[in-house]
Structures are given as structure tokens and as C-alpha cells.
Amino acid sequence: MEYTIQKLARIAGISTRTLRYYEEIGIIKPARIKSSGYRIYGQAEVNCLQQVLFYKELGFKLEVIKEILMSPSFNEAKALKEHHEKLLDKRKQLDLLISNVEKTIALKEGRMTMTDQEKFEGFKKKLIEENERKYGKEIREKYSEDTINKSNEKLLNMTQEEYEEAIRLGNEVTSTLAEAFQTGDPGSDLAQKAADLHRQWLTHFWGRYSKEAHAGLAQMYVDDERFRVYYDEKQPGTAEFLRDAILIYAGVKK
Amino acid sequence: MEYTIQKLARIAGISTRTLRYYEEIGIIKPARIKSSGYRIYGQAEVNCLQQVLFYKELGFKLEVIKEILMSPSFNEAKALKEHHEKLLDKRKQLDLLISNVEKTIALKEGRMTMTDQEKFEGFKKKLIEENERKYGKEIREKYSEDTINKSNEKLLNMTQEEYEEAIRLGNEVTSTLAEAFQTGDPGSDLAQKAADLHRQWLTHFWGRYSKEAHAGLAQMYVDDERFRVYYDEKQPGTAEFLRDAILIYAGVKK
DNA sequence: ATTGACCTTCACGTTGCGTAAAGGTGTATA
DNA sequence: TATACACCTTTACGCAACGTGAAGGTCAAT
Numbered sequence: 321m322e323y324t325i326q327k328l329a330r331i332a333g334i335s336t337r338t339l340r341y342y343e344e345i346g347i348i349k350p351a352r353i354k355s356s357g358y359r360i361y362g363q364a365e366v367n368c369l370q371q372v373l374f375y376k377e378l379g380f381k382l383e384v385i386k387e388i389l390m391s392p393s394f395n396e397a398k399a400l401k402e403h404h405e406k407l408l409d410k411r412k413q414l415d416l417l418i419s420n421v422e423k424t425i426a427l428k429e430g431r432m433t434m435t436d437q438e439k440f441e442g443f444k445k446k447l448i449e450e451n452e453r454k455y456g457k458e459i460r461e462k463y464s465e466d467t468i469n470k471s472n473e474k475l476l477n478m479t480q481e482e483y484e485e486a487i488r489l490g491n492e493v494t495s496t497l498a499e500a501f502q503t504g505d506p507g508s509d510l511a512q513k514a515a516d517l518h519r520q521w522l523t524h525f526w527g528r529y530s531k532e533a534h535a536g537l538a539q540m541y542v543d544d545e546r547f548r549v550y551y552d553e554k555q556p557g558t559a560e561f562l563r564d565a566i567l568i569y570a571g572v573k574k
Numbered sequence: 575m576e577y578t579i580q581k582l583a584r585i586a587g588i589s590t591r592t593l594r595y596y597e598e599i600g601i602i603k604p605a606r607i608k609s610s611g612y613r614i615y616g617q618a619e620v621n622c623l624q625q626v627l628f629y630k631e632l633g634f635k636l637e638v639i640k641e642i643l644m645s646p647s648f649n650e651a652k653a654l655k656e657h658h659e660k661l662l663d664k665r666k667q668l669d670l671l672i673s674n675v676e677k678t679i680a681l682k683e684g685r686m687t688m689t690d691q692e693k694f695e696g697f698k699k700k701l702i703e704e705n706e707r708k709y710g711k712e713i714r715e716k717y718s719e720d721t722i723n724k725s726n727e728k729l730l731n732m733t734q735e736e737y738e739e740a741i742r743l744g745n746e747v748t749s750t751l752a753e754a755f756q757t758g759d760p761g762s763d764l765a766q767k768a769a770d771l772h773r774q775w776l777t778h779f780w781g782r783y784s785k786e787a788h789a790g791l792a793q794m795y796v797d798d799e800r801f802r803v804y805y806d807e808k809q810p811g812t813a814e815f816l817r818d819a820i821l822i823y824a825g826v827k828k
Numbered sequence: 829a830t831t832g833a834c835c836t837t838c839a840c841g842t843t844g845c846g847t848a849a850a851g852g853t854g855t856a857t858a
Numbered sequence: 859t860a861t862a863c864a865c866c867t868t869t870a871c872g873c874a875a876c877g878t879g880a881a882g883g884t885c886a887a888t
Contacts, residue, residue, distance in 0.1 A: 326834070336835090341876055356884055357836055378678060379671050382875070400679045407672045414668060417633050418661045424632060425654045580865070590866090595845060610853055611867055636844070 322351070323361045332369050339369075347372055347386050379407065493517045497562055501555050506564035514562065515569035531570035538566035576605070577615045586623050593623075601626055601640050633661065747771045751816055755809050760818035768816065769823035785824035792820035 329336045342348045343359075348368055350359035368389065375385040380403060388394050496517055500510035519534060541551060541559045551559035567573035583590045596602045597613075602622055604613035622643065629639040634657060642648050750771055754764035773788060795805060795813045805813035821827035 324834080335877080337876060337878085340837095345875090354884095358884080359835085378675050397679070397682060400675060400682065404672070404675050404679060407668065407675060411665065411668050411672065414661065414665050418658070418665065421632050421654060421658050421661060425651070425658060428651060428654065578865080589845080591845060591847085594868095599844090608853095612853080613866085 321363060321366075323366070325350075325359045325361070328361045328366065328369065331366070332373060334373070342369075342372065342382075345382060345386065347382060347389070378403065493521050497551075497558060497565075498555060500565070501558055501561050506561055507568050511561070511565040512569055515565040518562070518566060519569070531572065535567055535570045535572045538563040538570075575617060577620070579604075579613045579615070582615045582620065582623070585620070586627060588627070596623075596626065596636075599636060599640065601636060601643070632657065744775050747775050751805075751812060751819075752809060754819070755812055755815050760815055761822050765815070765819040766823055769819040772816070772820060773823070785826065789821055789824045789826045792817040792824075 323331070325336045325339055329339055332339075339348070339359075343350065348361075348365055351362035351365055352360050354360060371389055372385055375388060376382070378400075380388070380399075384399065384403075388396055388399055493514060496510065496514040500506075500508060500514045503510055505511060522534065522537070542563045551562060564573065577585070579590045579593055583593055586593075593602070593613075597604070602615075602619055605616035605619055606614050608614060625643055626639055629642060630636070632654075634642070634653075638653065638657075642650055642653055747768060750764065750768040754760075754762060754768045757764055759765060776788065776791070796817045805816060818827065
């Protein structure tokens with residue numbers, strides 16, 4: 321049986337380039353070459369190629385395969401064992417690498433969360449300090465020490481996820497409120513939704529909820545200039561609107 | 575602190591070529607370049623290089639390292655985990671390869687020893703059969719059945735190493751004998767050495783040694799044409815010479 | 829004669845540098 | 859000041875095992 325280069329490549333499952341390359345480095349030569357220059361391979365070449373591919377699958381370098389196949393005196397058993405040793409060394413190296421990468425991942429993860437934790441903790445503390453500095457005295461006067469302390473404590477004990485949820489809720493309150501403000505009606509569904517969101521937001525900081533406290537806070541939003549500015553910033557009257565919505569929500573007003 | 579390319583290479587433990595290559599592929603650029611064209615690196619570059627080498631040790635490709643270091647938004651954790659996955663895949667591949675090589679070694683060894691064993695066993699059996707066919711009757715007449723059977727049994731139980739040792743000894747007997755034959759004196763040191771080697775050779779086939787049996791065998795080498803031809807083949811008179819040497823060695827002659 | 833599949837050689841690209849070659853620069857010393 | 863010597867520069871080939879064209883010739887069938 322005779323094969324053209326492509327036929328041999330197909331039965332061997334390799335490319336014609338590979339066959340030409342093998343010829344180039346002297347591993348397999350065609351049985352003969354036609355006058356047209358076409359390579360013609362015979363059965364012997366098929367067998368040889370089989371051997372080559374076998375050793376290649378075992379990860380031998382082509383130069384070594386060439387040596388093995390070219391000189392029958394070549395100690396194949398020795399070559400196999402040496403190759404085996406080399407592969408074991410390679411695996412050792414690889415294991416070391418993997419272990420190092422794993423260590424790095426653990427370390428980075430540790431440091432990341434550490435860093436983030438630190439940042440987060442620092443952020444929360446700063447928030448509380450700022451609250452204290454800004455509103456401390458007055459709030460402690462208006463609300464019981466207990467409420468404030470619990471609020472701060474809760475803040476400090478919040479996980480990052482909880483914190484982010486609280487922030488998200490806060491933003492939702494703001495946006496819903498802005499939208500509801502357009503209706504002009506603190507009793508409207510949207511305004512009541514804003515009030516509800518505000519309650520949810522509040523419970524993230526206050527341990528428990530009471531209509532009275534909620535209503536009281538709402539009133540404070542109007543009474544205290546600093547809070548009022550925060551809400552009125554974009555739309556004057558928003559603080560008052562929120563207070564009314566909350567009062568309705570809390571059932572102290574209709 | 576400013577560094578020339580070689581100084582930086584030295585503190586980093588790499589070559590200047592490597593630094594220039596890193597510059598070529600856009601990983602590290604010198605802080606500035608002097609009018610002479612000399613590259614000058616600063617502290618920032620030292621730090622950057624440190625990062626590069628760190629990732630390189632973890633087996634990252636330079637292109638990936640570049641991405642990691644160039645864009646701070648790059649998800650390093652993800653890159654590490656992907657890399658980790660790739661390394662695990664690589665190890666799996668390697669394990670498979672090693673297992674295949676091991677199987678091949680076992681197979682080849684198995685086949686080799688099997689083949690050799692088979693060859694060897696067959697060879698031994700043929701030897702005995704031949705012995706029986708050639709000399710059987712007569713030898714069984716001259717020596718006891720017991721001696722013959724024991725000899726054959728011993729032959730069959732010989733390991734390949736023992737067998738090869740016996741062959742080797744046999745060859746040594748022949749060569750030493752040929753050399754000793756030149757002296758013309760069966761009592762010479764060399765002839766006695768040949769006799770001793772012959773005894774050693776003999777004990778490989780006979781379980782135990784006795785001067786009498788040795789002397790008897792020696793006599794047979796002369797009396798039996800077939801044995802005599804074997805020894806006299808290269809030098810006529812060798813069989814007789816060996817017999818005399820053995821008789822002296824065994825102490826039955828002086 | 830033309831198509832379309834197949835063949836040829838030549839040659840560049842891949843990865844991470846090693847290793848020259850050919851020639852300019854910096855600095856210490858005779 | 860000349861010179862030696864260490865250091866610098868750019869350019870470019872080499873490595874392993876092919877992949878991937880490009881440019882052009884061959885074969886078999888229509």
C-alpha cells in the first residue's frame with residue numbers, strides 16, 4: 321500500500337506540515353519521491369510513524385525519539401526510565417508551583433478581606449465619630465442613650481453586605497422620595513412606599529422599630545436644619561414631605 | 575536611588591537581556607534615558623520588576639503579567655484562580671503521562687523478561703534434550719541416574735544470572751586452557767588455574783564436588799570422541815592436556 | 829481545456845530569552 | 859592625555875514543534 325502525504329497524515333491523524341517537518345529533522349523519509357516531487361510513503365513508514373507517535377504521546381522530544389528509532393542499539397529501557405525521572409521532577413516542580421499559587425490566593429484573599437475589613441471598619445468608626453461630633457449631644461438628648469448606643473453598636477456589628485444593603489436602601493429612599501414628591505401627596509402610594517423603605521432602612525440601624533420613634537425622627541428631619549438641608553438639598557420641602565408621609569405611615573396622621 | 579541596566583539586573587538576579595526584552599514587550603520602561611542612550615531605572619521600576627518576577631515565579635505568562643500590572647482594574651483574584659485551574663489541568667495531564675510511561679515501562683520490562691525468560695527456559699530445555707539425545711544412554715550408564723537428574727534439575731533451576739555466570743566460566747576455562755596449553759605443562763600455574771576454573775564451572779551443574787568425579791569426567795573428555803572434538807577443535811591435544819591438568823589438580827596424578 | 833483537489837518549497841510567527849557581533853560611553857590609571 | 863577595561867547600545871539569529879499562509883506546479887475528472 322502506498323500513501324501520498326495527505327493520506328498518511330489522515331490515517332495518522334496529523335498534519336502534512338508535521339510529516340514534512342519530521343522529514344526535515346530526519347525522523348521519517350518517504351519511501352520514494354515521484355518525478356513530480358510528490359512524496360510517497362509505504363508500509364514501513366506507516367509503522368515507523370506509529371512508533372514516533374507512540375513516543376511522542378509519552379512526551380519524548382523528537383530528537384530523543386529519533387535517537388531511539390534510528391539506533392537499535394539505543395537502550396530503550398534506560399531512555400524510558402530517564403524520561404520517567406524527568407517527568408517526576410517536572411511534577412514536583414509543578415506541585416511546588418501549584419502550592420505557591422494556592423498560598424498566594426489564600427494570602428491575597430486574606431489580605432483583601434482584611435484590607436476591606438479594615439477599610440470598612442475604619443469607615444464605620446469614622447461615621448459614628450462624625451455622627452457624634454455633629455449631632456451627638458442633641459441626639460443623645462432627644463433619644464435615649466440606650467437607643468444611640470444600640471444604633472452605633474449595630475452599625476459596628478454590621479457585615480459589609482448588611483452595610484451595603486443599608487446604603488442601597490438609603491438611596492432607594494431618596495430616589496423614591498424624590499419621585500413621590502412630584503405627586504405632592506404624602507399619602508400617595510409612592511410616598512407611603514418611600515416611608516416604608518425609610519422604615520426598612522431605619523431598622524438596619526435601630527434594633528427594633530416603633531411608630532413613635534419613627535414619627536419622632538421624621539419630625540426631627542424638619543426641625544433640625546442639618547437633616548432638613550440633607551433632604552431639601554435637591555427639592556426644598558422634601559424633608560417636610562417625608563415627615564408627613566412617615567406620620568401617615570406611622571398612623572399618627574391621616 | 576538610580577540604577578543602570580546591569581545594576582538593576584544584578585539586584586533582581588536576572589540578565590540585562592531580560593530587562594531589555596521586558597521593555598520591548600512593554601512590561602517595564604526605564605525611568606529615563608540618558609543622552610548616551612543608557613537606560614536609567616528608579617525605585618518605581620524596582621518595585622514593578624519585583625511584581626513581575628513574583629508573578630513569573632507563579633508561572634504566569636508575560637502577557638498576562640503585563641495585563642495584571644498595567645490595568646489596576648484587572649481582576650487579580652480571578653486571574654490567580656484561572657491560573658490555578660490551568661496548573662491543575664496541567665498536573666492532571668502530567669499525571670496521565672507519567673502513568674502511561676510507567677505502564678509502558680512495566681509492559682516492556684514484563685515483555686522483555688517474559689521473552690528472555692521464555693527464550694532462556696526454552697534454551698535450557700533444548701540443552702537438556704540435546705544432552706539426552708546425544709549422550710543420554712552412555713552418560714546414564716557411566717554416571718548414576720541420580721547424578722544426571724540432579725544436574726539437569728540444577729540446570730533447570732538456574733537463574734539467568736547463574737546461567738550467564740556458568741557460561742562465562744565456561745568461556746574462561748576455554749581461554750585459560752588455550753593459553754595454558756602453550757606452556758605444555760599441565761602442572762603449570764596457568765593449567766592449574768584452568769583446572770580450578772573447570773571445577774568452578776562444574777559445580778554450577780553438579781550439586782557437589784568430588785575429586786574422583788572430576789577426574790572421571792576429565793578422563794571421559796579424552797575417551798569420548800564428541801567431548802574430545804569439542805576441546806581439541808582449536809588445538810589438538812587440548813582434551814588430553816585438560817585431563818592431565820585436572821588429574822593433577824584433583825591429586826590423582828603428579 | 830478547465831476545474832478543484834492536491835502537491836511543492838519558502839518563510840514568518842509562536843515564547844522568553846541566550847548569545848554573539850559591531851560599535852559607542854564612562855572612568856580610573858599610567 | 860592616552861589607554862585600558864568595564865559597561866552600554868542596537869540588531870539579529872537560535873531554540874521546539876509545528877501553524878499558517880503565499881506562490882506556483884500536478885493530477886484526475888469533466
